[in-house]
Amino acid sequence: MNKINCRIGIDLGGTKIESIVIDYDGNEIYRKRIPNPKNDYNATLNSIKDLVHQSESETGLYGTIGIGIPGIISKQTNLVKNANSTVLIGKSLDKDLELILGRPVRLANDANCLALSEYIDGSGEQYNSLFGVILGTGVGGGLVIDGKIFPGANLISGEWGHNPLPWPDLNELPGPECYCGLSGCIETFLSGSGLENTYYKISGETVSANVISEKIQNNDQDAIKAIELYENRLARGLAIVVNILDPEIIVLAGGVSNISRLYSNVKNIWNKYIISTDEDVVTPIVQAKHGDSSGVRGAAWLWPEL
Incomplete structure (x- = not known):
């Protein structure tokens, strides 16, 4: 052997x-x-x-x-x-x-x-609990507590992307159809294609999430409007994660996570939706150390x- x-x-x-x-x-x-x-x-x-x-x-x-x-x-x-x-x-x-x-x-x-890697020797190695988020082709999540993946009774712990977008505006209802068979899932708004659809509705132009990221850097106003709406939706989605799980750190990965302004702007928004509204929420949001x-x-x- x-x-x-x-x-x-x-x-x-x-x-x-x-x-x-x-x-x-x-x-x-x-x-x-x-x-x-x-x-x-x-x-x-x-x-x-x-x-x-x-x-x-x-x-x-x-x-x-x-x-x-x-x-x-x-x-x-x-x-x-x-x-x-x-x-x-x-x-x-x-x-x-x-x-x-x-x-x-x-x-x-x-x-x-993703969550396990970032817990062991990545952005979350100094923390006891970590929620890892994928913002890419889909929107996924994983939870690690004390060095172990927490799978849940049904092995679906962390699947925040297939919950409805919380606190939706009327123009966000009923929401895009999701491959899971429902409509309005967080994934349909916060995946790479979700960002692309948001930009299309604002500009009438079909471009990739990577191109939108470049447009944001060039201060394109339609791209700025799209990412501001995306940030608000991301703040609402992650607020639910904090309200239910209250992890010590949230780590983002996937293509959309490379948009650097997300990390400060989401934290400026999400206090409104997290129950601890009388104090600043201490949970950091950081990019995955090991990236892809x-x-x-x-x-x-x-x-x-x-």
Whole structure:
């Protein structure tokens, strides 16, 4: 039997699959990213297998395997559900991977992986509780308390993106349709496409969230209006997180989290919606230290023991 001497993390994203190898102390040794073969489950399995084998052959190491997925494993069926990568839904992903890799595999929601990574050696390493937020293709959340992912009784802890946008204005009702089957979910407003839709309604122009970010830096007035509305919605959404969970720190990741003005402006808004309105809310909102790497690093850390 091969001796375990590293941790391998896999981040199964919507457009890419990324692997990382970290040593005992969390230092990165190897990384590779490949396109995700969309809508082909068997090709996805083989891509993960190839990444693991390449990681080990190029480093000469043999590792534990943790995988972050855009969904969760059903507690009743042990099959993937609630995944925005629909090819995974209804599949026994962990068991299928264990069969082709010949060793145990640990799976977790990608937002939980983000939260775990930032808790261990990221922006939240000095705190006891951390709520990690993904603002990207979707809107996810993960909760870590005292170094452990808190999955909840139904394994859906942190899924704040599929609650309705709180304190909505009349023009925000009933809200855009969400892939989950409901309308007005936080995700439909605060994802990258949510920001794009907001900008389109203001300007009549269809552009990407990255272009909107550039326009904000150039003081484009339509982009400023769009981000101000986005900040207000983000403040309302995160206020609910604070009111219910009251984490010691909130860490943001994902493409939209790179808009730097969010961090000060949201905190200037959210006091209005948080029950502790007679005092400033002390919870910091910060950007993920490891950025886009937080998810794949957290997947590797699903095996804290070696």
